[in-house]
Amino acid sequence: MTLESIDRHHQEMLNNGDAWRRKPALRAIYKTFHQAIARHLAPLPLPTVELGSGVADIQQVxxxxxxxxxxxxxxxxxxxxxxxxxxxxxxxxxxxxxxVFHHLRYPGTALQEFDRALAPGGRVILFEPCVSLLGRLVYGVLHPEPLALHQPIQWHAPPTWNPAQIDYYAAQGNASRLFLNANRAPNLAGFRVVATQRYAAIAYVASGGYSKPQLYPTAWLPLMTAIDRLCDHLPQLFATRLLVVLEKPA
Incomplete structure (x- = not known):
């Protein structure tokens, strides 16, 4: 890990923490995201682990x-x-x-490690950017990380690669490319896709997330949520978030 990557992460976390404290709408929206994730957890008497935890506190849900x-x-x-x-x-x-998934330069290599750590029947739950018409605008124009829709995905790390050598990588379109197109689905290291769900999440987009100004008063959040429920019916146009559930065979 380079010093530049460490500095980038540290500054991002400081900025995100400030946004998290001053934006009650953002905290409420993340709670609904975490609730959506919780509904898909495998009911096994073993720990659940979040990888790449940001400042949003999933333990509240x-x-x-x-x-x-x-x-x-x-x-x-x-x-x-x-x-x-x-x-x-x-x-x-x-x-x-x-x-986190769109920051994995070698997703197939990571899935092999997830398969090792999970018990039979265990699950990997991804919550990612979604590439719809609106998603292309939000993540392709208004977000600093690339969509990388036409860049090849290197599924496995080279044989000589060391996990300690991870560097910064981002391709926000990877989950949509891999899990919303049956013709592109790779070998998932034994996992099977048990659910995909697309969400408009316009309330989140208009909240500005961690880095942009909020475009509506917090009191309007119920209205924004109602708009999201309507737009969820047209995911090809409006989806900006994608939930994917992968399950290890029992």
Whole structure:
């Protein structure tokens, strides 16, 4: 990990923490996202782990969820590398990746590690940007990270690659490319896709997220939520968020 990557992450977390504290609408929206994730958890008597935990506190909805990141932060429980988890084989019920999958340069290599750590019947739950007509605008024009829709996805790391060599990578369109097009679905290391769900999440987009100004008064959040429910019926046009559930065979 380069010093530049560490500095970038540290500054991003500082900025995100400030936005999280001053935006009650953002906190409420994240709670609904976490509730959507919680509905798909595998009901196994084993730990659930979130990889790449940002400042949003998933433990408010999923008590006991182990929060992790590749960098130490005051709000996480332990440092973890998605490509080389410290957990014993077959010891986890769920792995939650919120806006993390599109940062995995070698997603197939990461899934092999997830398969090792999860118990039979365990699940990987991804919550990612979604590429619809609106999603292309939001993530292709208004977001600094690339969609990379036409860039090849390198599924596996080279044989000589070391997990400690992870560097910054972003391709926001990867989940949509892989899981919303049956012709592109790769070998998922034994996992099967048990659910995909697209959300308009316009309330989130218009909240400005962590880095942009909020475009509506917080008191309008119920109205924005109602608009989202309507727009959810036209995901090709309006979806900006994608939930994907992968399950390890029992």
């Amino acid at each position: 999923i008590p006991g969820c182990i929060r992790t990141d590749i960098f130490p932060n005051p709000w996480i429980d332990q440092v973890e590398n998605a490509y080389a988890l410290s957990f014993d084989s077959g010891s986890l019920a769920n792995l939650v990746l919120f806006d």
